[in-house]
Amino acid sequence: MKNLGKLALNIMTVGAILLVLLWTLYPLMWIFLSSLKPAGAQFQDPPVWFNFEPTLDNYREFFGNSEFISAILNSLLITIVSVLFSLILGTPTAYSLARFKYRHDDKMLIFVLLSRMTPPIVLVMPLFLLARALGIIDTYLVLIIMGGLLSVPFVIWMMRGFFADLPIELEEAAMIDGCDRKNVLVRVLLPLVAPGLAATAVLCSLLVWNQFLFVLVLGGSSTRTLPVLVKMFVTEQSVNWGVMSAAGIITVLPLIIFGLLAQKYLVKGLTMGGVKE
Amino acid sequence: MPGLAYLGIVFAIPLIYAIGITFFDWNLLRPDLGIKFVGLKNYIDILTEVQTWNTIGRTLYFVIGAVGIELILGTAIALLLNRDFPGTDIVSSVVLAPFMMAPIVVGFVWRFLLNRTFGPLVHLFSSLGLDFLTSPPIFANGDLVIPAIITMDVWQFTPFVVLVVLAGLKSLSTQYYEAAEVDGASRWQMFWYITLPLLKPTLLVAAVIRTLTALRIFDTIMVTTQGGPGYSSEVLSFFAYRLGFESYEMGSAGTVGIIILTLALIFTLFYIKIVGVESE
Amino acid sequence: MNKKFLSAVGLLILSLMLISSVAVAEEDLELVSERGSHTEAWKTLMDNFEQETGTSLNITQYPYSDYRSQLMLNFTGGQKNYDVPYISMLWYPSFARGGYLKPLNEIVERNPELKEDMPGLENAYWEDGNLYFIPYMNELGGVLYRKDLFNDPEEKKNFKEQYGYELQPPETLQQYKDIAEFFHRPPDLYGVSLMGQRSIFLATHFMNRLWARGGELLDDDYKPAFNNEKGIEALKEVKEMFGYASDASKAHDFQDALTEFTNGKSAMAELWTTAMFHANDEENSDIVGDASFTGFPRPEEAKDEKRPMLYISWGFSVAESTDNPEAAMEWIEHVIEKEQFIEAAPKGTIPTRLSALEDSELKSELPWIEPFQEALENGIPTPMFPLIPEGSTIVNQEIASLVSLYLTGEKSAQEALSEAENAIYEILEENNYYE
16 A cells, blocks of 8 residues: 555656656757757748758857857856956955944845845946946946846855854864964865855856846947847847747857756755855 | 945945936936936826836736746745655756746747747647637737746746755755654645745745846846737836836936835845744 | 955956957948848948948947847947947937937038939938938838739639729728738638737837828827827727737737738738838748739828828938048948949848939839839828937837727727827927927
8 A cells, every 4th residue: 555655656756757847848949949940940830849851050140140259258258257256255245244243234234135136227227327427338347347236245145144154163273273364264164165156156157147138238239248149130020030049049058057067066055054044 | 345345336326326316307318408306206207107006016916926936836846856766866957947048038939939820839729729828829918918927937937946945955954854754744744844834934035036036027028028918018127128218218217216126125024024023 | 365366357357348448440430230131231332332442341230129229328328339320210310319410411412413312301301400311221101912812813803793893902991901801811811911019010000090091190289199080090990900910910020920921821911111022032931022012001082192101211320429420421422322222222122212213124123113112102201200309209109009008908099099199298298399
C-alpha cells in the first residue's frame, strides 16, 4: 500500500516536472526553431515546428549587421564595468552597515531601499537633463553610472545580509592577530562570502544587461546595447521574425552561460542569508 | 561609506530634481513658452482625471495578479524541484532561462506566439476550441489584454520566485520535519504548519522585489500593445512614458512618476509591517 | 580596498570616456533616418555623391517607433551628432520651434523651378515664413486593391448581379463598403486589411473618412472641429469596415496589415501609396504584380470635388548645429534633381517632383504611379495635422485613443468625440493658442 502511494507520488512528480518544462520551453523552443527557419517558413499558416530546411541565414544577418559587434561589445563592457564598480563600492558599505551601529543606520537602510524601489521612469528624465547639462549623453560613463545606480543598492542590500550572518568572532580573532579592518575584510571575510558575491554579481548583471529604457534615453548611436539593437529589426514594413528570434537567442546566451557557471553559487549564495532580510 | 555617497549623488539628486519638476509646467516641444512654476497644478490636474484612477486600478490589477500567481506557482515549483529526485538540477537550470531574458525580447517572443496568423499558440487555442482566446485577438481584446500581460510576466519572473524559495528551502533545518514525521504528520500538514511559516520571510522578500519590479513594467507593453486597445493595457509607467517621451510634458510625466513611487512606498511599508509583526 | 585595483578601474573608466568621445568619427556629413523603404532608396545615391564631391557621408538609422523620440532627445540633449536628419513633414514644426533646424530658403532661391514642380513645398514653409524641410518622398492615403480579383470575369459577373453595377476600384465610400463586403470570405479572404492597434495608424482610418466628408480636425483658429455629425459618421464607418476585416486587424499596426495584404489574405488594404513597393517585393510578397492603388474614396455627391486627402511626406532638413551647412545643402540639392529621383524611385520612393512623376520610363516601371498622380491632382494634400509642435501628440494620443475607445465599445461615438475634443482643447489652450 505504502509503495503504491509512493509510486503514485513519483508519477505525479514526473508529470508536474514535465508540465513545468513544457510551460518554460514552449516559447523558448519556438523562437529557437524560428531562428533557424528560412524566410518562407516564418509565416506559414498553420505554423510549422519542425518541417523546414534549417538555415543559419538569420544568424548570419544578425552578425552581419554593421552594429552587431559594437553592440555586443558595448553590452559586455557596460555590464562588466558597472557590476565590478558596484561590487567595489557597495561591499564595504554593506560591511559597515552590517557591523557598526550608526546613529541613523535605519534611515540609511531605508534610503538604500528607496533607491532600489524607485522606478527607472521616475529617474530617467532628470538623469537625462542632468547628463545633458554635463554633456555626457551617449557616453559609456553615463551608462556605467546608470548601471551603478541599478546595482549598488542591490549589492548593499544583499551583501549586508551575508555579512550579518558571519560570526563576529572571526574578525576579532583576525584582529588580535594584527590585521586591520581592511585586511580583515579582504583576506578573511570576502572569501567566506564569495558565493554570496557571485550570486549578487549574477543578479546585478541581469539588471544591467537587460536594461532598455535607460540605454534608449541616455545612450545613443555609439553606445547602443544588444537589447536596443534587437528592436532595430522592426522596420516599417515588417518585423523580421527570423532575425529577431536569432537576436533574442544571442542576447540571452551570455547570461545563460554566466548563470550556469555561477548557478551553484546562486542558490548557495542566496541561502547564506540574503533572502532572510 | 562609498556606496552611500555614490547613491547620494546619482540617486538623491535626480530624485530631488524629479520631485522638483512636478511643480513646473515645462514642455520640451515648446521652449518658447519657458518653464513656469505652477504649484500643485500638475497633481490636481492628474489626480482629478478619472482616467488616472482607472490607470492606477489597472496597474494594481496587473501587479497583484502577476505577483500573486508568481508567488504561488513559484513556491509550488520550488517545492517540486527541492524533492530528492533525479534530474532536478538540470530542470532547475532550464526553468531559470526566461528570467535571464531581456523583457523587451520576452515581449517580442509572446507577440510572435500570439500572432493571429502564424503564431503557434493561436493555432493551439483554435484546435482546442478555445475561440474566445483567438477572436478578437488577445492583444486587441480589452478584457484579456491584462491577463495576457500577466501571463508574460508570470512566464518571465516565476523563475525568480523559484530561485529565492529554493534558497529558502535549502536553509531550513531538517529537525522540525523529523519531529513531525515521528508525530505522524501528513505531507500537507507538514507543508502548512512547518514549511510555510518558516518560509514566510523568504516569500516576503520575493514579494517585495517582485512587486517593485512589476510596478515598473514597461518594455513588454511597449512592444506588444502600446497601452491599447483603448486604454485597456495602459499602466502607470507607460502613461508616464507617453507624457514624457511623446508629449514631452516634463511636469506631468514627473507627477505620474511620483505617483508610481508613492505606490511603491505603500507596498513596501505594507510588507515591512507584516515582516515587523512576524519578527516580534 | 586594494589601491592598485581601484586605480586600474579608474583608469579603465577614464579611457572609456576618451574612447567614447573619439568614437564619433570625423565624417564630413552625418545623415540620420528611420529604417524604411524610401531611406533605402536614397541611400543608393550616397556612393555617387561621395565620388562626385569628395564629401564623405555616414548614416545612422533608427526603427520608426523610436526615431522621433531619439531625434528629440538628441536635439534637446544638445548633441551635434547629426547634420542632415531625414524626417517626417509632421515633425519639422516642433524641431523648428526648438531652434534645432536651419532655414533652407536658399535651396528654392537657387532652384526657382521647384515652386511649380514640387507641390509638397506648400506645406513646408513654417509660420515664420522660412523653409525648414525639403520634401523628398510623398504619398497619399488610399486603398490598395488586387487587380487579379477585380478583373476576374467570374467575380465581376457575381458582383454585378449582387450590387447592380460594375466591379471596379472604389470611387465612393459606398462602393468601397460594397466591395469589402463582397470579397469578405473569412478565413480564406478578407474584404479589407485595416490597422486597429491604438496608434497613429488607426487614427488615419478616422481622418480619411472625416476629410472625405469635408470635415477637419481643427478649424483656422486651432479649435477642435471634429465633434459633429461628420465625426460621428466617420467613426461609425470605421467600425463598420472592421466588420469586413480579419479579426486580427483589430490588433494590427502598419506592418501587420501590410503583411496580411501581401500574403494574399485580403482583397484591399487601407494604407498609403508606398505599400505598393512592398506588394511588389519579390522576396516577401505573394501578390507581386497583382496590386494597384487608388486614392481614398469620397461620398457619392462629392465624387468630382477636390477634397482633403491624407498626405504623407518625408524629407530632408539640416541641423542648426551642423559645421558644414554647404555640404548638407549640396547633398539635398543633389538628391532632388529630376534624374536622381528617377534613378532612386524604383528602389522605394515616390518623387515629390511632378516632372519626375511624368517620366515615361518611371511610369512603365511603376505603373501605379499613374493612379497616384491622378489622386494627387484630384485631392488637396493634407498633412495628418495642422503643422504645429503639438500636432503629433494630438493625433498619436488623443485621436488614436478616441477611435480605439469607440471600437472596443468602451465609449459611445459621442462620448469618445467629446472627450478627445476637450483633451485637445486643453492641450492647445495651455500652450497659448487661444490668446
